[in-house]
Amino acid sequence: MMVNRVKCLLVAAFTMLSLTFSNILIAQEHEGETSHEEMVHEEGVKEEGENKFDAKEVIFGHVMDAHEFHFYSYKGSDGEEHHATIPLPVILYSPQKGLSTFMSSKFHHGHEEVDGYRLVENKIVPVDPSVQVYDLSLTRNVVQMFIALAILVWLMTGVAKRYREGQGVTTAPKGFQNAVEPVIAFIRDEVAKPNIGHKYKKFMPYLLTVFFFILINNIFGLIPGSANVTGNIAFTAVLGVLSFLVINLNGNKHYWGHIMNPPVPFGIKFIMVPVEILSIFTKAFALIIRLFANMLAGHIIIICLISLIFIFSAISKGVGVGFAPVSVAFASFIYIIEVLIAFIQAYIFTNLTAVFIGQAVEETHHGEDDHHQAPTEPVII
Amino acid sequence: MELLTPSLGLLFWTLLAFLIVFFILRKFAWKPILGSLGEREKAIADSLESAKRVRAEMAQLKSENEELMAKAREERSAMLKEARETKDRIINEAKEQAKIEASKVVAEAQQAIHAQKMAAITEVKNQLGKLVVEVSEKVLRKELATQEAQEAHIKGMVGEVKLN
Numbered sequence: 385m386m387v388n389r390v391k392c393l394l395v396a397a398f399t400m401l402s403l404t405f406s407n408i409l410i411a412q413e414h415e416g417e418t419s420h421e422e423m424v425h426e427e428g429v430k431e432e433g434e435n436k437f438d439a440k441e442v443i444f445g446h447v448m449d450a451h452e453f454h455f456y457s458y459k460g461s462d463g464e465e466h467h468a469t470i471p472l473p474v475i476l477y478s479p480q481k482g483l484s485t486f487m488s489s490k491f492h493h494g495h496e497e498v499d500g501y502r503l504v505e506n507k508i509v510p511v512d513p514s515v516q517v518y519d520l521s522l523t524r525n526v527v528q529m530f531i532a533l534a535i536l537v538w539l540m541t542g543v544a545k546r547y548r549e550g551q552g553v554t555t556a557p558k559g560f561q562n563a564v565e566p567v568i569a570f571i572r573d574e575v576a577k578p579n580i581g582h583k584y585k586k587f588m589p590y591l592l593t594v595f596f597f598i599l600i601n602n603i604f605g606l607i608p609g610s611a612n613v614t615g616n617i618a619f620t621a622v623l624g625v626l627s628f629l630v631i632n633l634n635g636n637k638h639y640w641g642h643i644m645n646p647p648v649p650f651g652i653k654f655i656m657v658p659v660e661i662l663s664i665f666t667k668a669f670a671l672i673i674r675l676f677a678n679m680l681a682g683h684i685i686i687i688c689l690i691s692l693i694f695i696f697s698a699i700s701k702g703v704g705v706g707f708a709p710v711s712v713a714f715a716s717f718i719y720i721i722e723v724l725i726a727f728i729q730a731y732i733f734t735n736l737t738a739v740f741i742g743q744a745v746e747e748t749h750h751g752e753d754d755h756h757q758a759p760t761e762p763v764i765i
Numbered sequence: 766m767e768l769l770t771p772s773l774g775l776l777f778w779t780l781l782a783f784l785i786v787f788f789i790l791r792k793f794a795w796k797p798i799l800g801s802l803g804e805r806e807k808a809i810a811d812s813l814e815s816a817k818r819v820r821a822e823m824a825q826l827k828s829e830n831e832e833l834m835a836k837a838r839e840e841r842s843a844m845l846k847e848a849r850e851t852k853d854r855i856i857n858e859a860k861e862q863a864k865i866e867a868s869k870v871v872a873e874a875q876q877a878i879h880a881q882k883m884a885a886i887t888e889v890k891n892q893l894g895k896l897v898v899e900v901s902e903k904v905l906r907k908e909l910a911t912q913e914a915q916e917a918h919i920k921g922m923v924g925e926v927k928l929n
Contacts, residue, residue: 444768447768448767448768449772449775475774518773518774519772519773519774520773520774520777520778521774522778523772523774523775525775526774526775526778526779526782529778529779529782530778530782533782533786536786536790537786537789537790537794540790540793540794540795540798541789541790541793541794543794543798544793544794544795544796544797544798545797547797547798547800547801547802548797548801552801552805553801553804553805553808554805554808564798565798565802568795568798568799568802569802572799572802588795588799589787589790589791589795589796590787592790592795593783593786593787593790593791593795596790597783597786616771616775617768617769617770617771618771618772618775618776618779619775619779621771621776622776622779622780622783623779623783626780626783680768
């Protein structure tokens with residue numbers, strides 16, 4: 385019930401916003417293509433008059449991966465353009481040239497070549513087109529993910545240590561244990577147990593890891609100026625593929641039997657078997673796209689709303705200033721929803737994985753299934 | 766379109782990070798946490814169960830106690846009743862006894878009085894007889910002091926005796 389209400393709210397909010405701003409954004413994108421190449425952050429300094437604001441650049445600069453943490457650009461007293469960035473290590477492997485590692489600052493924002501590589505629109509390309517290169521750089525997504533995961537591991541092992549010392553076993557849990565414990569119990573009692581059944585214990589580590597992995601990266605992605613890790617398809621693809629493997633490697637005879645020999649009349653089997661086989665892949669694919677699109681959309685909406693201020697002030701400074709409170713109010717609203725979505729998407733990914741695992745390990749037919757499904761009125765934390 | 770093409774580097778690092786985090790957390794976090802949670806839940810369930818059992822036992826004990834109390838109360842009233850009856854009986858018996866004793870004493874006393882009265886009467890009679898004899902002796906002694914009187918008397922008595 386809670387989920388439905390939240391969904392309704394979200395749908396309403398997104399519909400309203402997309403209706404209100406889609407026209408402006410499309411218009412701006414076209415306009416933006418012709419404008420000057422210049423990255424302006426929401427905290428950034430906006431030069432008035434001469435430089436047109438490029439919304440597309442800003443938006444994609446934020447949601448895409450990059451080889452540095454870029455905070456803002458400014459024009460110094462010498463007239464040169466300066467960028468406030470944290471450079472990150474670049475790791476490249478090419479069968480022809482071998483391994484090369486250097487800091488991304490060596491590129492000087494695409495102005496210089498390093499080891500025969502150039503930085504073109506945040507992508508490293510070899511100067512010689514015949515050279516093949518594998519980019520294993522620690523990009524800002526990777527670095528931020530590592531930081532988030534280090535914190536996750538630190539938090540969780542800290543909590544686990546307390547449990548191992550007996551705190552929370554014979555006595556009441558304390559401090560951060562109280563925050564983590566209900567979430568773990570929720571995953572176990574509301575996600576794993578109802579969907580998977582009595583074999584749930586085997587899958588608990590995977591489900592918990594996926595949930596917290598997504599959650600911590602979602603939350604870190606909400607920090608202003610941070611990278612959009614969970615809104616990157618590579619990130620969600622890894623989780624989706626892992627879920628795909630977990631689901632299908634644990635599929636029992638009943639599960640594969642249902643796919644290869646569905647209980648339908650003979651003639652329909654020719655249609656149903658390909659559909660069923662396709663459904664194996666669509667499940668994982670849907671997981672990948674759902675998380676990716678949700679997180680990406682949230683980030684894009686916030687940055688669009690902030691960009692509106694600069695788009696309007698490019699038309700007239702007064703309009704821009706006048707629109708700022710409206711824009712900030714909407715952005716704050718979406719931001720709060722994004723916090724909610726950070727949890728909801730982690731929950732949905734975990735829950736659907738559990739549902740699919742449940743289908744794969746389900747023993748008997750639908751009778752049992754109904755029995756398992758009956759008490760699962762999902763409840764948001 | 767660039768948004769939808771996953772980059773190799775991020776794929777690789779994400780997979781590596783996920784697997785490392787998965788194995789670390791599985792061994793060092795989820796296992797102890799889930800174990801402890803299960804243990805605690807079991808302990809709570811057990812203590813609830815035992816509390817329920819104890820409560821049932823207490824209720825049983827209470828009902829037993831009440832039964833005992835009721836029985837004791839009944840017994841007490843029975844004993845009291847009995848005691849009262851015994852008391853009444855004893856009192857009555859004592860009264861009867863006393864009455865009997867009293868009447869016996871009275872009877873004995875009457876008997877004694879009678880006997881003493883008789884004795885006294887006998888005594889009086891004896892004394893009287895003795896006195897009469899003494900008086901008669903004295904009288905006779907006086908009357909028969911002389912020889913002639915004795916003879917006259919004998920004569921008189923002889924005269925009275927008629928030899929038929």
